[in-house]
Amino acid sequence: MQWFIYVLNGLYFTAFIFLISLGLNIILGVMGILNLAHGSLYAIGAFMAAWVIITLSGLKGVPVPLLYISLISGALLAGFVGLIIERVLIRPMYGRALEYQLLITFGALLLFEDLIKLVWGGEAYYASQPFDILGKIQILGNAYPLYFLLVILVTLIVGSAVWVFITKTKMGIMLRALSLDREMATALGLEIDKLSTIAFVLGAALAGLAGSLIAPTTPVLLGFGMEPLILAFIVVVIGGLGSLKGAFIGSVIVGQIRSIGIVVFPEIELAILFLIAAVILVVKPEGLFGR
Amino acid sequence: MEKSRRDFLKITGGVAAGFVLAGCRQEQEKVVEERKAHIPKSPVRIAGVSFLTGVAASPFGIPGDNTFRMLVDIINQQGGILGRKIEFLSKDEAGGVDTQVKLARKLILDDRVDVILGYISSGDCEAVLPLSDELGGLIVAYDCGTHKLMEGSSSPYSFPKYKLGFRSAAHLSIDNIGLALMIKKHFPNIKAIAGINPDYAWGRDSWAVFEAAIKKLMPNIEVVGTWWPPLFTTDYTAHISALIGAEPDIVHTSFWGGDAVTFTKQALGLGLFSKMRVAYSRGEPIPQEIGRDFPEGQIIGCAGPHYFLYPPPDKWPLNKWFVEEYSKRYGKYPTYPCYHAYQALYSYKAAVEKAGSIVGGWPTVEEVAKMMSGLSIQTPSGHLSIMENHDGVEDVVVGITKLTPKYPFPILDPIEVFPAHMVNPPVGIRTIDWINSWEV
Numbered sequence: 075m076q077w078f079i080y081v082l083n084g085l086y087f088t089a090f091i092f093l094i095s096l097g098l099n100i101i102l103g104v105m106g107i108l109n110l111a112h113g114s115l116y117a118i119g120a121f122m123a124a125w126v127i128i129t130l131s132g133l134k135g136v137p138v139p140l141l142y143i144s145l146i147s148g149a150l151l152a153g154f155v156g157l158i159i160e161r162v163l164i165r166p167m168y169g170r171a172l173e174y175q176l177l178i179t180f181g182a183l184l185l186f187e188d189l190i191k192l193v194w195g196g197e198a199y200y201a202s203q204p205f206d207i208l209g210k211i212q213i214l215g216n217a218y219p220l221y222f223l224l225v226i227l228v229t230l231i232v233g234s235a236v237w238v239f240i241t242k243t244k245m246g247i248m249l250r251a252l253s254l255d256r257e258m259a260t261a262l263g264l265e266i267d268k269l270s271t272i273a274f275v276l277g278a279a280l281a282g283l284a285g286s287l288i289a290p291t292t293p294v295l296l297g298f299g300m301e302p303l304i305l306a307f308i309v310v311v312i313g314g315l316g317s318l319k320g321a322f323i324g325s326v327i328v329g330q331i332r333s334i335g336i337v338v339f340p341e342i343e344l345a346i347l348f349l350i351a352a353v354i355l356v357v358k359p360e361g362l363f364g365r
Numbered sequence: 366m367e368k369s370r371r372d373f374l375k376i377t378g379g380v381a382a383g384f385v386l387a388g389c390r391q392e393q394e395k396v397v398e399e400r401k402a403h404i405p406k407s408p409v410r411i412a413g414v415s416f417l418t419g420v421a422a423s424p425f426g427i428p429g430d431n432t433f434r435m436l437v438d439i440i441n442q443q444g445g446i447l448g449r450k451i452e453f454l455s456k457d458e459a460g461g462v463d464t465q466v467k468l469a470r471k472l473i474l475d476d477r478v479d480v481i482l483g484y485i486s487s488g489d490c491e492a493v494l495p496l497s498d499e500l501g502g503l504i505v506a507y508d509c510g511t512h513k514l515m516e517g518s519s520s521p522y523s524f525p526k527y528k529l530g531f532r533s534a535a536h537l538s539i540d541n542i543g544l545a546l547m548i549k550k551h552f553p554n555i556k557a558i559a560g561i562n563p564d565y566a567w568g569r570d571s572w573a574v575f576e577a578a579i580k581k582l583m584p585n586i587e588v589v590g591t592w593w594p595p596l597f598t599t600d601y602t603a604h605i606s607a608l609i610g611a612e613p614d615i616v617h618t619s620f621w622g623g624d625a626v627t628f629t630k631q632a633l634g635l636g637l638f639s640k641m642r643v644a645y646s647r648g649e650p651i652p653q654e655i656g657r658d659f660p661e662g663q664i665i666g667c668a669g670p671h672y673f674l675y676p677p678p679d680k681w682p683l684n685k686w687f688v689e690e691y692s693k694r695y696g697k698y699p700t701y702p703c704y705h706a707y708q709a710l711y712s713y714k715a716a717v718e719k720a721g722s723i724v725g726g727w728p729t730v731e732e733v734a735k736m737m738s739g740l741s742i743q744t745p746s747g748h749l750s751i752m753e754n755h756d757g758v759e760d761v762v763v764g765i766t767k768l769t770p771k772y773p774f775p776i777l778d779p780i781e782v783f784p785a786h787m788v789n790p791p792v793g794i795r796t797i798d799w800i801n802s803w804e805v
Contacts, residue, residue, distance in 0.1 A: 076606065076609065076610045080603065080606055086600070087600055087602070196457075197423050197427070198419075198422070200626065202630060205630065206630075210633075210634045210635070216609075216636065217639075219634030219635065221634070288599055291630070292600075293423075293622075293626055295419060295420040295597070297420075297597070301598075333602075333603040337606070337607040340593065340607065343593070
């Protein structure tokens with residue numbers, strides 16, 4: 075039953091990459107902005123969560139559940155930083171050519187790399203307590219870390235909540251309207267600035283949450299946001315620009331192909347994802363579910 | 366009281382000898398004074414370049430830098446080098462090859478350092494060492510591991526590659542050959558091995574040396590798979606499951622720092638260690654980094670004879686002193702980068718003192734370089750020799766992890782010490798060519 079574990083590994087990777095690409099896609103879909111600083115928001119979430127966990131672990135008498143609740147801290151800080159980015163950097167860029175947005179978000183990426191160094195220093199942060207405490211369980215004769223199942227569960231809950239928010243609530247409907255036709259939404263009197271801020275903060279918080287969830291599984295270090303940013307772009311290319319369904323299906327495809335690819339074609343584990351993205355770009359440039 | 370003839374001769378002889386000795390002493394003092402006159406009053410400027418930020422800072426750079434600082438303090442308290450105090454310039458290795466080339470130029474040309482002791486990254490070593498001859502500055506690589514640094518493109522190769530460039534430690538071959546020797550000695554019946562190494566020069570080179578050595582030593586062994594995850598991968602679950610599926614007896618890895626920690630923790634969660642052993646090249650710092658969770662029975666290379674329990678502190682007081690001094694200052698046991706830092710600083714000191722005693726003053730960089738080639742010094746790890754190709758040669762310690770009540774992490778017990786001639790290629794012969802020439 076080793077294949078079951080391969081699928082589970084793929085699901086874990088799907089969960090991690092889905093949260094990042096979902097945030098990227100919300101910002102892209104609603105605001106039409108390709109946020110190159112999205113990886114930095116993920117890194118900020120990871121650093122914040124790691125710092126809080128390490129600090130709490132150093133105190134006496136801290137209840138264990140608090141360590142898990144503290145994972146939210148990364149999402150909160152990333153959301154707050156997202157608010158500042160949107161107000162200060164992004165808002166003046168509305169209506170300008172795509173190149174300006176790319177330049178300003180790339181500049182933000184470089185800026186945040188130094189800011190992270192300034193705030194948290196250059197050392198790696200090891201905050202594995204939430205991972206270690208949960209230990210492992212046996213699934214069909216194979217050991218599996220319980221924390222990874224927790225990440226999958228949290229992602230399912232958060233993903234569902236975002237779906238309900240976007241499709242069922244008034245605010246979500248307004249965000250969708252904005253993503254479909256910005257001019258028409260403006261003409262109808264929607265508060266574009268407020269909606270843009272909400273979309274950006276939500277996207278940033280999702281990236282931060284992904285960073286928070288990953289922090290207990292690996293040391294957090296400078297340059298932490300680059301790998302997930304590239305993977306999120308692959309998901310967006312495969313799933314389609316601005317599509318929530320696309321982000322989900324794209325993440326599942328990336329997660330499972332990576333997991334199975336590492337077993338079957340270990341020499342080309344990275345290339346295989348880029349190959350699929352290249353094929354999609356040629357055959358269906360808008361992505362599987364893009365508009 | 367009457368003096369006998371014998372007494373007279375004794376007295377006159379003694380007086381004559383006294384005059385001769387006094388003359389000699391005067392001559393000696395004169396030479397010493399002259400030498401002192403040629404030794405600048407200003408401090409000797411030593412730059413230490415290690416990763417102070419980034420992923421390699423915590424496991425390698427900061428322990429190395431800490432050791433430099435500690436030893437500089439101690440040497441200065443003891444009077445410095447030939448009477449000159451050391452001014453230590455601690456520099457960050459982060460930023461990539463271009464940044465390091467610029468920094469080395471600045472250190473040699475603008476800051477006028479007497480020597481650069483530095484570099485953990487093999488890429489940085491390969492980029493910076495050519496500057497030694499170009500700019501006329503002494504550079505001693507202290508920790509980087511690539512076996513290609515001083516080797517030529519074919520065997521036999523001419524040496525030294527750089528007149529003023531050195532490495533004061535042995536290269537990656539000693540760990541990977543040491544691991545293969547350890548496996549042959551302790552696990553002679555294994556049938557299958559696999560490799561998981563970071564997908565860049567370090568990982569590829571480490572596996573190439575290990576694979577060549579183990580295939581020579583155990584010709585019937587089968588390689589059931591090799592995996593090459595990118596550096597700084599955060600999710601190894603797919604690789605670990607693939608390894609479990611491939612069912613090797615032993616997995617070779619050259620993961621370091623955060624990658625080694627992430628891989629080990631995730632492998633623990635997925636139950637890898639209950640199914641196979643992992644042989645860690647240069648893995649000595651990892652058990653201390655992870656603590657008691659680090660699994661028993663794993664095979665660990667120490668990047669030389671560098672271990673806080675070897676040479677046994679009761680038999681080799683220098684290691685006892687070093688471990689106590691470092692632990693007192695930094696609250697941790699020294700790991701192999703600390704020993705490497707010691708080797709670099711004390712090699713330079715020994716070479717300067719040796720050259721100084723010959724030239725009668727402060728030696729030039731060329732004179733120091735001449736003394737470094739062929740130098741042999743005692744270190745906390747035993748003995749270090751710097752060969753004519755300007756590369757360090759050492760024994761290697763390989764051990765198997767075991768939990769004891771005394772330490773908060775598994776120690777290496779048993780350990781094996783493979784002597785230098787078994788794990789270092791002869792000068793002038795490339796590592797891979799040397800392994801391929803073995804007749805086992």
